[in-house]
Amino acid sequence: MSDAGFDEWMHAFAAEDGYYLACENGHGHLPPRRVCPDCGSTEFTEEALPGTGTVETITTVHVATPAFEADAPYDTAVVDLGPARVTGIVVDAEPGAVAIDDEVEVDVGASETTGDDVLVLRPV
Amino acid sequence: MTGVRVAGVGLTQFGSHPERTGRDLFAEAAVNAREDAGVPLDDIEQLNVGNFAGALSEGQGHMAPLLAEAAGLDCPATRYEEACASAGVAVREGVRTVRSGEADVVLAGGVERMTNQSTEEATEMLAIAADELFEVRAGVTFPAAYALMATAYAESFGVDEDDLKTDLANIASKNHDNAIPNEYAQYQRELTVQEALSAPPVAEPLGLFDCCPITDGASAILLVSDEYAAEHDLDAEVAVVGTGQGTDRMALQDRDHLARTPAADDAAAMAYDEAGIAAADVDVAEVHDCFTIAEVLAIESLGLYEPGEGLGAARRGETRADGETPVNLSGGLKAKGHPVGATGGSQIAELTRLLRGDHPNSDEVTDAEVGVTHNAGGTVASAVVHVLEVAE
Ligand SMILES: [Zn+2]
Numbered sequence: 372m373s374d375a376g377f378d379e380w381m382h383a384f385a386a387e388d389g390y391y392l393a394c395e396n397g398h399g400h401l402p403p404r405r406v407c408p409d410c411g412s413t414e415f416t417e418e419a420l421p422g423t424g425t426v427e428t429i430t431t432v433h434v435a436t437p438a439f440e441a442d443a444p445y446d447t448a449v450v451d452l453g454p455a456r457v458t459g460i461v462v463d464a465e466p467g468a469v470a471i472d473d474e475v476e477v478d479v480g481a482s483e484t485t486g487d488d489v490l491v492l493r494p495v
Numbered sequence: 496m497t498g499v500r501v502a503g504v505g506l507t508q509f510g511s512h513p514e515r516t517g518r519d520l521f522a523e524a525a526v527n528a529r530e531d532a533g534v535p536l537d538d539i540e541q542l543n544v545g546n547f548a549g550a551l552s553e554g555q556g557h558m559a560p561l562l563a564e565a566a567g568l569d570c571p572a573t574r575y576e577e578a579c580a581s582a583g584v585a586v587r588e589g590v591r592t593v594r595s596g597e598a599d600v601v602l603a604g605g606v607e608r609m610t611n612q613s614t615e616e617a618t619e620m621l622a623i624a625a626d627e628l629f630e631v632r633a634g635v636t637f638p639a640a641y642a643l644m645a646t647a648y649a650e651s652f653g654v655d656e657d658d659l660k661t662d663l664a665n666i667a668s669k670n671h672d673n674a675i676p677n678e679y680a681q682y683q684r685e686l687t688v689q690e691a692l693s694a695p696p697v698a699e700p701l702g703l704f705d706c707c708p709i710t711d712g713a714s715a716i717l718l719v720s721d722e723y724a725a726e727h728d729l730d731a732e733v734a735v736v737g738t739g740q741g742t743d744r745m746a747l748q749d750r751d752h753l754a755r756t757p758a759a760d761d762a763a764a765m766a767y768d769e770a771g772i773a774a775a776d777v778d779v780a781e782v783h784d785c786f787t788i789a790e791v792l793a794i795e796s797l798g799l800y801e802p803g804e805g806l807g808a809a810r811r812g813e814t815r816a817d818g819e820t821p822v823n824l825s826g827g828l829k830a831k832g833h834p835v836g837a838t839g840g841s842q843i844a845e846l847t848r849l850l851r852g853d854h855p856n857s858d859e860v861t862d863a864e865v866g867v868t869h870n871a872g873g874t875v876a877s878a879v880v881h882v883l884e885v886a887e
Contacts, residue, residue: 449753
């Protein structure tokens, strides 16, 4: 399944080409987005989003949905990239090893359970 | 604008009834509410029902006419879906309808069937209350979303992990204590702080006993206008004097603050303003503690505590049954249970019983005149607050 706007956006990180949508008044949001929820503007430009950021909050998930059953336990975190935040699954680290304020790189990986594309976070 | 009274309330026992259909559960609650009110069936002019996941759990959409039929009603019926705040919205819209003069008698409530699902299926079902693209696809479950908020709370207010877990365990223990005498509660048993602390992790720092259970159940509230109550000489001393609703960004990542719930701030401000009360006037509260940390965020949004100060309230005894402001005397979602689409209605039912004096915990709040309910959807992307008062 492909979701216009979202899939392109997620895969841009793999090409080190992450972006966000900036409205004409400078509010930053992730796609898909037609209307700025801050000001109602409908004029957006794509602006570069850094590929690394700092962990703002994190949890180790033990009880997963069926789509992530084989991945559990895993860490999921909200990461501050400056103009926008993203949420992803931590890879290449033991569950619980990454903490708030740690720096992580945003990439695309695959769910161990389904093989579906997932936004992943890798410790820098 | 006419005033609105709660003429009657009805609940099913909240618990595990995997074989019972949603229509059967709701019919029981509706009959109970009608009998409690002493209002004839034909006087009911509108049905508002909350339901979140019937399409997934029962393969049943278009729930409103089905539930009207089950309850014996022949009147306009509408389903409201606002995740865990579904019944809160259904009641709120019922209040607004009666106030507007469009109807004198509205039945509002909700129902959810959940225990026919496995834990994994139920986790998936509940996860759809989060942002599908940005959260569910990143492995965020419902407990995980609240765990992210709990971690953010501890970080922003400088609480260390052990203290966080202990304070949260005190909330779970408190709500279990409150549920013991409540015949409608799923868990009428004690939970010690130590037991809560030693539970297996679900989404760290939240363990099994920080999470509400998977529950089947229904709630129904019979709302009537002041005029109808007077004309029919109803014993309806509890009035709904304020209702408020708020909305926030769906995904946590898009919020200004990860450990605050502005949708509930807005809902409380609106409800308090309508009721002409302030937080200091609140004698008792039923709040949405789907996870222990949610109770903390709720009492802060209701203005009972400053941000960062609600965490220790249960440990300090302030929100316990014999404290200054008892919170969740029903047992809360934590111990009473959380049939998602029914919860907001059950909070109104429990608070009404508490204020009327016929709740097993009414003795804890004999002088209470003002109570509030706080019902949240998802990670509080939606919130509904009601103010109930003992009227003259
Ligand atoms: Zn804007």
